[in-house]
Amino acid sequence: MLEFSSRTAHAGDLEVAADLIAMLGDTTTEPRADPQxxxxxxxxxxxxxxLLWGEPGIGKTAALQQLADALDLPLTTVIASVHEPSDFSGLPVVGDDPATQGVPMAPPDWAVRLAAAGRGLLFLDELSTAPPAVQAALLRLVLERRVGALRLPPGVRIVAAANPRSSAADGWELSAPLANRFVHLWWAHDHDVVVRGLGGTWPRATxxxxxxxxLPQAVTFxxxxxxxxxxxxxxxxxxxxSxxxxxxxxxxxxxxxxxALRLTAFATAANTSREVLSTLVRGTVGDGPGLELLAWTDRMxxxxxxxxxxxPAAAFLPERGDLRQAVLDGVVEAVRRRPERARWEAAWALLVRxxxxGAPDLVVVPASTLAALRHADWEVPASIERLAGVVSLGGQADRAAARITAVAGRGR
Structure with missing residues (x-):
């Protein structure tokens, strides 16, 4: 009897502990700007x-769970590193007559459940600890959404997570073919988000x-x-x-x-911030090409x-310094490609404007380049005098003319 009472007391304690755990897990969400x-x-x-990259414990898995809940998508988690290649390429099943029917590749149970649901979020966790053979088997799943003979329905989305090799358990470098199939996002913790979330309120994913x-404008852009x-x-x-x-x-x-093109169209149609677009394109084609794309969109x-x-008198010049510099450089380049006196003088008028x-320092480089384009028989326009305080253009123009005359003399 005493033993039974002791067991009952222990069961009651566990129930109270379960209640406390449930209360700690009872959180809410709020709309909050979170670029990542x-x-x-x-x-x-x-x-x-x-593919989410981040140090262990940074909250990648929790973010995926919260995203699945917010989007009302069933979450299926697959730890890539503990599976065999056949778990993704399919297991051969010998039928009654393999000589005529072939040997179909049967999908694993998680893929069958996703296909039956018609929608869901497939989370491939610990991707950087998957050996090369498993990474090779994942290629078709990530790109074509095929697992063996089964094709996942369009309602299934794929998100993976990985730790950098320096902090991954027995980590491997991601293969180039697999890496090139992902949008890479670097996940970092935000102090304010973590503090408020531990207090019971996390940002809402929508x-x-x-x-x-x-939509048509976004595609064209x-x-x-x-x-x-x-x-x-x-x-x-x-x-x-390399x-x-x-x-x-x-x-x-x-x-x-x-x-990158698809993400640019989506970001344009959603009117997202430049920070978000930058994160996406740099995570798709790399930092250098991504930044070049952003600069190109500015210049469009x-x-x-x-x-x-x-x-020149009716010219409108952008207020932002980098865009104004690009306009002035473009004008000088246009004169360089087709050097004519009227165009050269019009360019000086634009520099004066x-x-x-705007800021005087933006004029220095294009003015110096434009001065070097002067032909020997072109008189220095009066408008250059208004720029004399910024660059000594008169002397540069004379020296440029002297160099041109000297080169022409040597050519004769």
Missing amino acids: LEALTLAVAADLPV LPRLDPEL ARRAVCGLLAARPTLVHRLP EETRRGGPWPSPRSWEM DLPDPETLLAD ALET
């Missing part, structure tokens, strides 16, 4: 595989609101941006990193540029240099 969470939800909405009226950049910089189309460690991250290829709406040269309406 917004980038994740945008990539999920665009139906692109996402899918981006796409404006239906902006994204295509112009990516195609325009690659036409001007053909070496960016495919650039496999270092093995960098091959496991984002790098530019036709596949990753296609993903800049005025045409030929229009500015045709009517830039000096009167």
Whole structure:
């Protein structure tokens, strides 16, 4: 009897402990600006595989659970490193007549459940601890959504997580083919988010609101941006990193540029911040190409240099310094390609206008370059005197003319 009473007391204690655990897990969410969470939800909405990189314990798994709850998607977690390659490529099942029917590759149970549900969030955890053979088996799953003979339905999204090799248990470098199939996002903790979350309130993950009226414009903008950049910089189309460690991250290829184009269109239709777009494109094609794409999008709406040269008095110059510098450099380059006295003088008029309406230091480089373009028989326009306080253009123009005359004399 005493033994029974003791067991009853212990069972009661566990029930009280369970109540306390439940109370600690009772949290709520609130709308809160979180750029990394917004980038994740945008990539999920665009139906692109996402790979979250972060140190152990940073909250990657918790973020995925919260995302699945917020989007009302069943979460299926698969620890890649504890599975065999056949768990992703399918297990051969011999039928009645394999000579005529073949040997089908049966999918694992988790894939069957996802297919039956028709929707869900597949979370491939600990990806960086998966050996090369398992990574190779994951290629078709990540790109084609196929597991053996089964194709996952369109309602299934794929998100993976990995620790850097330095902090992963028996970690491997991610293979270049697998890495190039993901949008790479670096997950870091935000002090305020963690403190408020431990207090019971976490930021809410929501899918981006796409404006239906902006969809055609978003597609046109994204295509112009990516195609325009690659036409001007053909070496960016495919650039496999030479270092093995960098091959496991984002790098530019036709596949990753296609993903960058889709993300640019989604970000435009959702009117997301530049910070979020920067995170996404750099996580797709790498930091350098991604930043070049962002700079190219800024320049897409800049005025045409030929229009500015045709009517300098009516020219509109951007307020932002980097954009204004790009406009002035474009004008000087247009004069260099087709040097004519009227165009040269119009460019000086634009530089004077830039000096009167913006920072003087932005005029120095284009003015020096423009001065060097002067032909020997071109008189220095009076407008240059207004720039004399910024750069000594008169002397530079004379020296440029002297060099041109000397070169022409040696040519004769």
